[in-house]
Amino acid sequence: QKEVEQNSGPLSVPEGAIASLNCTYSDRGSQSFFWYRQYSGKSPELIMFIYSNGDKEDGRFTAQLNKASQYVSLLIRDSQPSDSATYLCAVNVAAGNKLTFGGGTRVLVKP
Amino acid sequence: SAVISQKPSRDICQRGTSLTIQCQVDSQVTMMFWYRQQPGQSLTLIATANQGSEATYESGFVIDKFPISRPNLTFSTLTVSNMSPEDSSIYLCSVQLGNTIYFGEGSWLTVV
Numbered sequence: 001q002k003e004v005e006q007n008s009g010p011l012s013v014p015e016g017a018i019a020s021l022n023c024t025y026s027d028r029g030s031q032s033f034f035w036y037r038q039y040s041g042k043s044p045e046l047i048m049f050i051y052s053n054g055d056k057e058d059g060r061f062t063a064q065l066n067k068a069s070q071y072v073s074l075l076i077r078d079s080q081p082s083d084s085a086t087y088l089c090a091v092n093v094a095a096g097n098k099l100t101f102g103g104g105t106r107v108l109v110k111p
Numbered sequence: 112s113a114v115i116s117q118k119p120s121r122d123i124c125q126r127g128t129s130l131t132i133q134c135q136v137d138s139q140v141t142m143m144f145w146y147r148q149q150p151g152q153s154l155t156l157i158a159t160a161n162q163g164s165e166a167t168y169e170s171g172f173v174i175d176k177f178p179i180s181r182p183n184l185t186f187s188t189l190t191v192s193n194m195s196p197e198d199s200s201i202y203l204c205s206v207q208l209g210n211t212i213y214f215g216e217g218s219w220l221t222v223v
Binding site for chain 2 (some may be wrong): 032034035042043044045046049053088090097098099100101102103104
C-alpha cells in the first residue's frame with residue numbers, strides 16, 4: 001500500500017463547478033498535510049496546508065482533514081480553466097518535515 | 112515565502128557525465144531538501160541537506176550517486192553523477208519556512 005494515494009484522474013469539471021479531490025494516507029502519526037498545484041512544465045506551488053481536523057478555507061480553495069478516517073480533501077469552488085493542472089497531496093509522515101507525495105490528480109476544467 | 116533560485120534551469124547531458132545543480136535561497140533556512148520528479152511521476156525525496164554535516168539520504172539514494180553540499184544556511188548543491196538516461200528528471204530544491212515547505216523552479220535534466 002502506498003503511503004499517500006490519490007486518484008490519478010483526469011477529473012473533468014465544467015467551468016464554474018466544484019472540483020473535489022481526495023487523498024488518503026496510511027500513517028496515523030502524520031502531522032501536517034499540504035496541497036500543491038503543478039502546471040505542466042512547472043514546479044509545484046503551494047496552495048494551502050492543514051494541520052487540524054475540519055475545514056480550512058482560502059479563497060476558492062477549501063481543505064478538509066479527517067484524521068480518524070485518514071483522508072484529506074481539496075475543494076475548488078467556481079473552477080476556472082486556469083485551474084487545469086495536476087494537484088499533489090503531500091503528507092509529513094515523519095519528523096524532520098520531509099514530505100511524502102501522492103501521485104497527483106490531473107484536473108481538467110472545461111469552458 | 113522565500114525566493115528559491117536553481118541553476119541550471121534546464122540542461123541536456125551526455126551519459127556518463129556529472130552535473131551539479133545549485134540552489135540559492137534569499138533567506139537563511141534550517142531545512143533544505145532535494146526532490147526528484149521523473150517523467151509522469153510524482154515527487155520523491157532524495158535527501159535532506161544538513162548545514163555543516165553530511166546529507167541524510169532516503170532509501171534508494173546514495174551519496175556516491177547524488178553528492179550534496181550545504182556550506183551555509185542559504186545555499187546547497189546536488190550533483191548527479193555518472194548520469195544515465197534513467198536520471199532524466201526534474202530535480203527540485205525545497206526549503207522549510209515556518210511550517211511550510213516551498214519549492215524552487217526546478218532543474219530539468221535530459222540525459223542522452
